[in-house]
Amino acid sequence: MPVNAQGAPMARPGRRRFNLTWLGLVPFLVFSTLFLLIPTFYLIVGSFRDSTGQFTLQNYAGLTNEIPLNAYKTSIEISLVTALAGGIFGFLMAYAVISAGPSRFRSGLMTFSGVASNFAGVPLALAFIFTIGRAGLLTGLLAGLGINPYDSGFSLYSKLGLEIVYFYFQLPLMILIIAPAIDGLKVEWREASENMGAQTWQFWRYVALPVLMPSLLGSMILLFGNAFGAQATAYQLTGGFINIVTILIGNQLTGDVLHNVGAGYALAMGMVGILTMTLIAYQFLQRRSERWLR
Amino acid sequence: MTMGGANRLGQGIEAMQGHALDAPNKRRKSPLRFGWWLIFWAGVLYFFLPLLGTFVYSMKSIPIFSAYIGVLQDPKFYGSLGYSFIVGMITIAVSIGLMVPTAFWVRLRMPRARPYVEFVTLMPFVIPPVVLVFGLISTYSHAPLPFTWTDTGSTALLVCGYVVLSFPYMYRAVDTGLRSMDVQSLTEAAQSLGAGWFRILFFVILPNLRVALLSGAFLTLAIVIGEFTMALFLARPAFGPYLANLGSTKPYEQAAVALISFALTWIAMGFIALLGRGSRSRATITGAH
Amino acid sequence: MSTTHRTVTRLAGLMVAGAFVFAACSGSGSTAKLSSSTSNMDDLIKAAKAEGGLTTIALPHNWCNYGEALAGFTAKYGIPINELNPDGSSAQEIDAIKANTTNPGPQNPDVIDVGLSFGPQAVTDKLITPYKVQTWADIPDKAKDKDGYWYGDYYGVMAFETNTAAVKNVPKVWADLLKPEYKGQVALSGDPTQSNQAISAVWAAALANGGSLDNVQPGLDFFKQLNDSGNFVPVIAKTATVSSGETPIRITWTYNGLADKDSLAGNPAVEVAVPTDGRFGGMYVQAISAYAPHPNAARLWMEYLYSDEGQLAWLKGYCNPIRFEAMKAANVIPPDVLAKLPDTVGAVLPTLDQITAASTAITAGWPTTVGATVK
Numbered sequence: 001m002p003v004n005a006q007g008a009p010m011a012r013p014g015r016r017r018f019n020l021t022w023l024g025l026v027p028f029l030v031f032s033t034l035f036l037l038i039p040t041f042y043l044i045v046g047s048f049r050d051s052t053g054q055f056t057l058q059n060y061a062g063l064t065n066e067i068p069l070n071a072y073k074t075s076i077e078i079s080l081v082t083a084l085a086g087g088i089f090g091f092l093m094a095y096a097v098i099s100a101g102p103s104r105f106r107s108g109l110m111t112f113s114g115v116a117s118n119f120a121g122v123p124l125a126l127a128f129i130f131t132i133g134r135a136g137l138l139t140g141l142l143a144g145l146g147i148n149p150y151d152s153g154f155s156l157y158s159k160l161g162l163e164i165v166y167f168y169f170q171l172p173l174m175i176l177i178i179a180p181a182i183d184g185l186k187v188e189w190r191e192a193s194e195n196m197g198a199q200t201w202q203f204w205r206y207v208a209l210p211v212l213m214p215s216l217l218g219s220m221i222l223l224f225g226n227a228f229g230a231q232a233t234a235y236q237l238t239g240g241f242i243n244i245v246t247i248l249i250g251n252q253l254t255g256d257v258l259h260n261v262g263a264g265y266a267l268a269m270g271m272v273g274i275l276t277m278t279l280i281a282y283q284f285l286q287r288r289s290e291r292w293l294r
Numbered sequence: 295m296t297m298g299g300a301n302r303l304g305q306g307i308e309a310m311q312g313h314a315l316d317a318p319n320k321r322r323k324s325p326l327r328f329g330w331w332l333i334f335w336a337g338v339l340y341f342f343l344p345l346l347g348t349f350v351y352s353m354k355s356i357p358i359f360s361a362y363i364g365v366l367q368d369p370k371f372y373g374s375l376g377y378s379f380i381v382g383m384i385t386i387a388v389s390i391g392l393m394v395p396t397a398f399w400v401r402l403r404m405p406r407a408r409p410y411v412e413f414v415t416l417m418p419f420v421i422p423p424v425v426l427v428f429g430l431i432s433t434y435s436h437a438p439l440p441f442t443w444t445d446t447g448s449t450a451l452l453v454c455g456y457v458v459l460s461f462p463y464m465y466r467a468v469d470t471g472l473r474s475m476d477v478q479s480l481t482e483a484a485q486s487l488g489a490g491w492f493r494i495l496f497f498v499i500l501p502n503l504r505v506a507l508l509s510g511a512f513l514t515l516a517i518v519i520g521e522f523t524m525a526l527f528l529a530r531p532a533f534g535p536y537l538a539n540l541g542s543t544k545p546y547e548q549a550a551v552a553l554i555s556f557a558l559t560w561i562a563m564g565f566i567a568l569l570g571r572g573s574r575s576r577a578t579i580t581g582a583h
Numbered sequence: 584m585s586t587t588h589r590t591v592t593r594l595a596g597l598m599v600a601g602a603f604v605f606a607a608c609s610g611s612g613s614t615a616k617l618s619s620s621t622s623n624m625d626d627l628i629k630a631a632k633a634e635g636g637l638t639t640i641a642l643p644h645n646w647c648n649y650g651e652a653l654a655g656f657t658a659k660y661g662i663p664i665n666e667l668n669p670d671g672s673s674a675q676e677i678d679a680i681k682a683n684t685t686n687p688g689p690q691n692p693d694v695i696d697v698g699l700s701f702g703p704q705a706v707t708d709k710l711i712t713p714y715k716v717q718t719w720a721d722i723p724d725k726a727k728d729k730d731g732y733w734y735g736d737y738y739g740v741m742a743f744e745t746n747t748a749a750v751k752n753v754p755k756v757w758a759d760l761l762k763p764e765y766k767g768q769v770a771l772s773g774d775p776t777q778s779n780q781a782i783s784a785v786w787a788a789a790l791a792n793g794g795s796l797d798n799v800q801p802g803l804d805f806f807k808q809l810n811d812s813g814n815f816v817p818v819i820a821k822t823a824t825v826s827s828g829e830t831p832i833r834i835t836w837t838y839n840g841l842a843d844k845d846s847l848a849g850n851p852a853v854e855v856a857v858p859t860d861g862r863f864g865g866m867y868v869q870a871i872s873a874y875a876p877h878p879n880a881a882r883l884w885m886e887y888l889y890s891d892e893g894q895l896a897w898l899k900g901y902c903n904p905i906r907f908e909a910m911k912a913a914n915v916i917p918p919d920v921l922a923k924l925p926d927t928v929g930a931v932l933p934t935l936d937q938i939t940a941a942s943t944a945i946t947a948g949w950p951t952t953v954g955a956t957v958k
Contacts (some may be wrong), residue, residue: 136829
């Protein structure tokens with residue numbers, strides 16, 4: 001019977017090992033194939049079909065028109081902004097509570113983040129309309145104080161407004177993701193750096209941020225993907241007046257007028273392409289950051 | 295592997311449970327400086343104002359509070375919330391049943407497969423739910439696997455769709471939990487005592503994952519209750535479509551329901567966090583590092 | 584390992600068995616030849632009751648008072664109705680038929696109520712089956728397909744729904760909307776690149792500004808002007824946004840506005856005004872799915888909708904039912920119901936070709952003319 005490095009007998013004979021270990025993943029593989037890979041395959045195939053079912057490359061050619069290009073640009077812009085903003089403020093907020101704050105706030109922050117990160121769509125859009133819309137609560141209060149933001153050009157129904165609303169679920173998601181990394185910042189490092197005479201900013205610049213950077217970047221990449229895929233919130237808020245990719249997809253798949261399903265799938269494939277690249281970047285950064293976690 | 299190790303994306307699993315990752319890793323107990331307080335309260339303000347706006351709107355119904363009373367007397371509210379809750383529980387069970395053995399197996403025997411498995415679990419981030427549900431309906435509305443031919447089948451299909459949506463969170467949670475225990479040694483010890491794979495998974499691994507599983511379960515439940523697109527297209531009486539549908543006839547009630555569900559979800563999460571905090575027991579093998 | 588092996592074998596076995604079972608059941612789609620009209624109502628009622636159910640799709644209860652029609656049908660014939668996707672669009676209804684052609688279960692809709700432009704396309708795609716109701720002759724010729732595939736059911740007219748608590752002077756004509764007092768108050772009920780209702784609004788504006796059923800450009804220009812003046816709010820107006828004062832003036836179908844008025848019940852008060860210039864009517868059509876799992880129940884439903892009872896239900900929902908003129912002549916409309924109907928005299932309804940041309944023009948012109956991307 002084969003033995004392992006310590007000389008103890010191994011649980012399974014070595015030669016058959018490869019075949020059997022692969023079988024252990026079968027339930028997962030079957031499930032993923034049935035309910036994730038097949039629909040994805042369907043998406044890929046459908047993107048090459050026109051409305052009569054014939055093969056066509058027209059859907060992809062259509063991606064280079066002005067409206068889809070603008071939509072991708074807008075989607076990327078909004079996702080980048082909210083990923084950065086959510087990332088930075090999420091990190092600050094998480095650090096404020098976890099490291100620098102009383103511990104009893106932590107649980108409340110985490111549970112709230114769990115709920116808020118899924119609060120999206122119609123209720124979220126309406127909540128912001130009720131608060132900072134033209135007839136909103138805050139708008140009314142500010143107007144009473146003499147400053148009406150709408151008079152100076154602000155509008156909830158703009159890219160900025162959409163970003164403000166997206167922030168509501170981006171921020172909690174960042175908090176949830178980055179918390180373990182902040183936990184991983186050992187107290188000993190801070191103490192050691194102080195012992196060597198470093199100031200706070202030096203600690204951050206030379207110790208904390210380099211260690212945290214892969215996690216921060218990786219988390220922001222996830223936030224990017226999360227914002228890119230949001231649809232219901234944007235649709236309720238801007239009604240398609242600001243074109244983002246997910247709304248264009250919805251137009252093609254479920255709208256009353258255009259209804260070219262193949263074009264919708266092609267748009268979705270573009271989105272899949274962009275997001276897959278971000279996923280690969282994320283996984284790469286994950287490997288880097290894990291070095292520090294042992 | 296020290297207890298300080300934690301996976302980046304772990305969805306704040308252990309963070310949610312609020313415990314320091316090991317005894318000596320004390321949180322820095324410096325007095326909270328003004329800057330951090332400011333950031334914290336700014337954040338709190340940002341989060342509560344929209345909820346306040348919704349609340350003020352819901353109070354505009356005449357007579358006051360009638361929106362809330364109307365909601366609490368509506369059988370469809372309980373029906374749809376109950377349906378989503380049950381679907382959520384089933385989703386959690388299936389997801390755990392799928393993910394724990396998989397993550398365990400990958401960690402134990404196939405570490406090189408890990409990036410690929412991880413990539414598959416992250417794919418749901420990349421596909422928009424409306425596309426996913428279109429694909430599911432087109433594939434499963436005819437033989438050989440006609441899920442949509444019956445109500446039960448459609449619900450089953452919805453559960454499977456939700457399990458897919460929960461992949462990123464559940465896998466991360468389990469992976470993080472496994473990371474903080476010595477899987478190899480535990481397994482070998484159990485095997486040397488004669489346990490088969492099922493016993494190992496059920497009686498050794500699962501209890502140690504309780505904390506991680508609770509957080510993964512919780513995030514999954516939040517996703518299921520808030521989900522709208524898939525339930526709508528599969529014509530299921532779930533909470534998401536119910537909430538959206540209220541708007542056309544009962545706008546004040548819709549605002550009330552949004553707040554009630556937010557509060558309920560938060561309370562439930564807090565409750566589970568409390569439950570999870572109690573269990574620190576973790577099997578360790580003396581001498582193992 | 585052997586446990587997993589056993590599991591895999593079991594799973595595969597289940598899948599194969601399941602496939603056999605479902606394949607065997609899949610032959611239960613209706614293949615019986617059914618008549619395209621009924622001479623004997625009693626036979627139809629019996630056959631429909633035997634089927635035991637009806638599946639509808641995209642029929643919100645407060646849209647043309649469908650709630651009453653659905654309840655009335657079940658009360659009269661004892662046939663339960665399974666309602667799918669109440670907020671669905673016409674495109675989703677067509678998709679539901681396409682996706683469920685062999686489905687004998689509850690996901691497969693029997694009947695659809697879609698925008699006019701979807702009728703002929705459904706005929707081409709062979710998705711619907713012809714049927715002429717007993718009151719067929721009362722339906723105007725240009726509102727129905729001559730072979731009976733689809734038939735107009737009701738129409739509404741584009742109007743202004745105003746929250747009178749937030750807006751003192753109710754706009755009465757399209758030009759009113761441009762007045763500076765309405766700054767940041769006017770909104771559409773949908774996205775003109777996606778929603779039939781929003782396209783109709785642009786078209787109606789065209790009629791009031793020198794355009795016609797064939798020329799929609801003035802409508803696009805009007806909305807550009809509205810946007811530039813700051814009166815236009817680029818959000819989809821709903822009951823909630825009207826009542827909160829966010830979009831106190833909403834351009835929508837008469838029946839939607841009046842339904843809002845009823846459901847809000849004075850909190851806040853809402854007034855619906857049909858503009859005296861630019862009256863545009865939009866018609867919807869009914870059809871029976873060619874793959875309906877309950878074909879007789881579907882036919883009975885149509886008979887019900889086109890009977891006096893069904894048409895009156897729609898009338899109470901402020902929709903103009905298609906048999907309106909015939910019913911008025913026969914004096915079957917209660918005067919109080921008649922009184923609540925808004926004045927829509929002079930509304931023009933477009934033909935199919937005009938709809939196709941206008942939709943294309945508006946969906947293409949909206950992003951460029953009106954400048955959709957608001958900074």
